[in-house]
Amino acid sequence: xxxxxxxxxxxxxxxxxxxxxxxxxxxxxxxxxxxxxxxxxxxxxxxxxxxxxxxxxxxxxxxxxxxxxxxxxxxxxxxxxxxxxxxxxxxxxxxxxxxxxxxxxxxxxxxxxxxxxxxxxxxxxxxxxxxxxxxxxxxx
Amino acid sequence: xxxxxxxxxxxxxxxxxxxxxxxxxxxxxxxxxxxxxxxxxxxxxxxxxxxxxxxxxxxxxxxxxxxxxxxxxxxxxxxxxxxxxxxxxxxxxxxxxxxxxxxxxxxxxxxxxxxxxxxxxxxxxxxxxxxxxxxxxxxxxxxxxxxxxxxxxxxxxxxxxxxxxxxxxxxxxxxxxxxxxxxxxxxxxxxxxxxxxxxxxxxxxxxxxxxxxxxxxxxxxxxxxxxxxxxxxxxxxxxxxxxxxxxxxxxxxxxxxxxxxxxxxxxxxxxxxxxxxxxxxxxxxxxxxxxxxxxxxxxxxxxxxxxxxxxxxxxxxxxxxxxxxxxxxxxxxxxxxxxxxxxxxxxxxxxxxxxxxxxxxxxxxxxxxxxxxxxxxxxxxxxxxxxxxxxxxxxxxxxxxxxxxxxxxxxxxxxxxxxxxxxxxxxxxxxxxxxxxxxxxxxxxxxxxxxxxxxxxxxxxxxxxxxxxxxxxxxxxxxxxxxxxxxxxxxxxxxxxxxxxxxxxxxxxxxxxxxxxxxxxxxxxxxxxxxxxxxxxxxxxxxx
Numbered sequence: 108x109x110x111x112x113x114x115x116x117x118x119x120x121x122x123x124x125x126x127x128x129x130x131x132x133x134x135x136x137x138x139x140x141x142x143x144x145x146x147x148x149x150x151x152x153x154x155x156x157x158x159x160x161x162x163x164x165x166x167x168x169x170x171x172x173x174x175x176x177x178x179x180x181x182x183x184x185x186x187x188x189x190x191x192x193x194x195x196x197x198x199x200x201x202x203x204x205x206x207x208x209x210x211x212x213x214x215x216x217x218x219x220x221x222x223x224x225x226x227x228x229x230x231x232x233x234x235x236x237x238x239x240x241x242x243x244x245x246x247x
Numbered sequence: 248x249x250x251x252x253x254x255x256x257x258x259x260x261x262x263x264x265x266x267x268x269x270x271x272x273x274x275x276x277x278x279x280x281x282x283x284x285x286x287x288x289x290x291x292x293x294x295x296x297x298x299x300x301x302x303x304x305x306x307x308x309x310x311x312x313x314x315x316x317x318x319x320x321x322x323x324x325x326x327x328x329x330x331x332x333x334x335x336x337x338x339x340x341x342x343x344x345x346x347x348x349x350x351x352x353x354x355x356x357x358x359x360x361x362x363x364x365x366x367x368x369x370x371x372x373x374x375x376x377x378x379x380x381x382x383x384x385x386x387x388x389x390x391x392x393x394x395x396x397x398x399x400x401x402x403x404x405x406x407x408x409x410x411x412x413x414x415x416x417x418x419x420x421x422x423x424x425x426x427x428x429x430x431x432x433x434x435x436x437x438x439x440x441x442x443x444x445x446x447x448x449x450x451x452x453x454x455x456x457x458x459x460x461x462x463x464x465x466x467x468x469x470x471x472x473x474x475x476x477x478x479x480x481x482x483x484x485x486x487x488x489x490x491x492x493x494x495x496x497x498x499x500x501x502x503x504x505x506x507x508x509x510x511x512x513x514x515x516x517x518x519x520x521x522x523x524x525x526x527x528x529x530x531x532x533x534x535x536x537x538x539x540x541x542x543x544x545x546x547x548x549x550x551x552x553x554x555x556x557x558x559x560x561x562x563x564x565x566x567x568x569x570x571x572x573x574x575x576x577x578x579x580x581x582x583x584x585x586x587x588x589x590x591x592x593x594x595x596x597x598x599x600x601x602x603x604x605x606x607x608x609x610x611x612x613x614x615x616x617x618x619x620x621x622x623x624x625x626x627x628x629x630x631x632x633x634x635x636x637x638x639x640x641x642x643x644x645x646x647x648x649x650x651x652x653x654x655x656x657x658x659x660x661x662x663x664x665x666x667x668x669x670x671x672x673x674x675x676x677x678x679x680x681x682x683x684x685x686x687x688x689x690x691x692x693x694x695x696x697x698x699x700x701x702x703x704x705x706x707x708x709x710x711x712x713x714x715x716x717x718x719x720x721x722x723x724x725x726x727x728x729x730x731x732x733x734x735x736x737x738x739x740x741x742x743x744x745x746x747x748x749x750x751x752x753x754x755x756x757x758x759x760x761x762x763x764x765x766x767x768x769x770x771x772x773x774x775x776x777x778x779x780x781x782x783x784x785x786x787x788x789x790x791x
Contacts, residue, residue, distance in 0.1 A: 126358070127347075132472070139791060150789050151789055178344050180359035183717070206599075210712075227696075
């Protein structure tokens with residue numbers, strides 16, 4: 108068991124708040140959950156742009172980008188992030204967490220978001236969703 | 248009719264002198280009840296643990312102040328008129344994220360956020376629409392904004408003047424509590440020290456011109472929402488209050504000239520007795536510190552008068568209807584804790600801004616507490632309970648130990664202690680630790696959240712939510728373009744240069760220059776930038 112996990116490279120997760128939204132409680136909790144789950148967390152914090160996130164993802168060789176959204180801007184901002192990643196010719200999956208009404212999940216997935224993590228998700232599910240998003244991106 | 252209990256006669260005399268609302272003050276079964284029970288200090292007696300007024304809700308129920316704002320200024324104006332038609336006397340304005348951050352609707356930063364979480368304000372023209380056909384001398388208006396608060400206050404004054412309402416007739420509150428932005432809500436623009444200079448300018452300006460206006464609402468609400476414990480919420484909030492008192496007195500304003508117009512804003516969360524203990528401790532601590540440490544002599548300066556909002560963070564996205572029960576219990580804690588006003592959250596707010604129906608149920612919930620439960624008949628009905636008194640003492644003990652730490656950090660100055668705690672990450676670190684501890688407890692099942700980690704049957708996906716269309720963004724940008732075409736651009740440039748000059752001169756008050764700029768229809772962001780060129784911006788260290 109320990110041999111198998113030691114053989115696996117440590118996942119590098121980039122976490123950021125895109126735009127003006129300052130609600131960072133959830134993202135900080137997720138950062139600690141993922142760190143406890145053995146991942147390396149690159150925490151960019153508040154007031155990031157799609158450009159600053161793409162630049163950091165390239166520089167840090169991130170396996171996945173996690174965005175936290177609480178201000179109802181997700182339908183505009185999340186697809187913009189996906190597009191910025193594609194434009195930069197990266198294949199880094201984008202996972203969105205926070206306040207996303209269930210009706211918006213399908214359209215976000217259709218727009219290229221890898222997964223949406225809603226409120227009340229357990230720590231284990233959060234970590235597993237991140238692992239799955241990376242695995243599925245690498246399989247493509 | 249004399250009573251043996253110490254302090255009782257003095258209290259009774261003041262109670263008898265108070266105007267009371269219509270009774271009867273008896274139980275549902277017709278049993279008459281006294282206005283207060285137990286021992287001194289009674290409500291309205293120092294240190295006010297039992298309430299700020301001798302007659303409390305027998306004179307006036309708490310103000311049912313519901314927060315509203317969405318879409319364009321016209322949309323929100325319609326909601327305001329609705330509130331006033333339904334008997335409301337207080338308006339409470341929510342601004343959208345770009346406005347809260349001092350950005351115009353056409354800023355690249357505003358993308359996707361215009362009118363989403365509140366109303367968009369770019370220029371005085373939007374403020375004119377927001378308050379169109381509302382008599383500003385007859386309402387009290389609460390405006391929840393912090394970083395660009397000075398500019399929004401100036402716009403409010405300008406709208407009133409256009410309608411022949413003088414600044415001294417304006418009643419209301421502007422949140423303007425910048426300290427908790429660095430600690431919790433994160434809607435800052437400039438670094439802490441220049442931001443506090445603007446706050447003290449506003450305290451001075453309102454002291455001189457707007458005696459009915461509360462220039463700062465010192466807010467623990469957001470600290471709690473960000474994850475703090477009850478005691479941290481209490482302590483950080485009051486410490487911020489002490490810091491403003493020190494900043495304003497250092498700027499030469501006498502403590503009794505402004506302290507009576509400071510007000511507070513607390514969260515009411517789900518742990519019933521802890522919340523009530525917190526509210527009681529807040530009054531006692533504020534009174535003692537104002538009297539003993541800051542030398543306040545007027546009773547009003549010692550009163551911790553506060554608004555309460557039920558805990559948005561406690562609302563669950565799962566089985567949202569059960570949030571109505573949470574809100575009712577939290578509202579009851581606020582009433583038993585002696586709040587002066589109350590906002591009750593809507594059950595659907597874990598997912599979006601409330602629908603009209605959900606907002607009405609929230610208002611009805613506090614009306615039930617006020618009119619059906621009988622809690623408004625007797626002041627501080629839980630005072631004297633061993634458990635409640637112990638909890639009050641415990642909240643105070645924990646808060647005092649945090650004050651001691653901050654006082655130490657500031658080498659005898661709470662103002663410097665708060666600055667130091669912001670700069671060294673103390674506040675954000677403490678809050679993040681508490682948030683994570685709570686999350687671990689929920690995740691392990693040690694702490695039950697109904698519908699989330701227990702009793703999860705019954706959630707269905709058919710949830711009706713308020714949706715704000717993208718048309719608002721387009722509309723607002725077009726409107727801003729129109730205003731820019733119509734205004735006198737030379738006058739805009741001249742007044743903005745004057746704002747920069749005032750920001751550069753610490754002995755000047757920035758408010759008159761800001762007022763002139765907004766009257767020339769300078770945009771919110773233009774005025775923000777006029778000061779940013781002097782003050783710079785604040786960037787938080789990204790720490791987990």
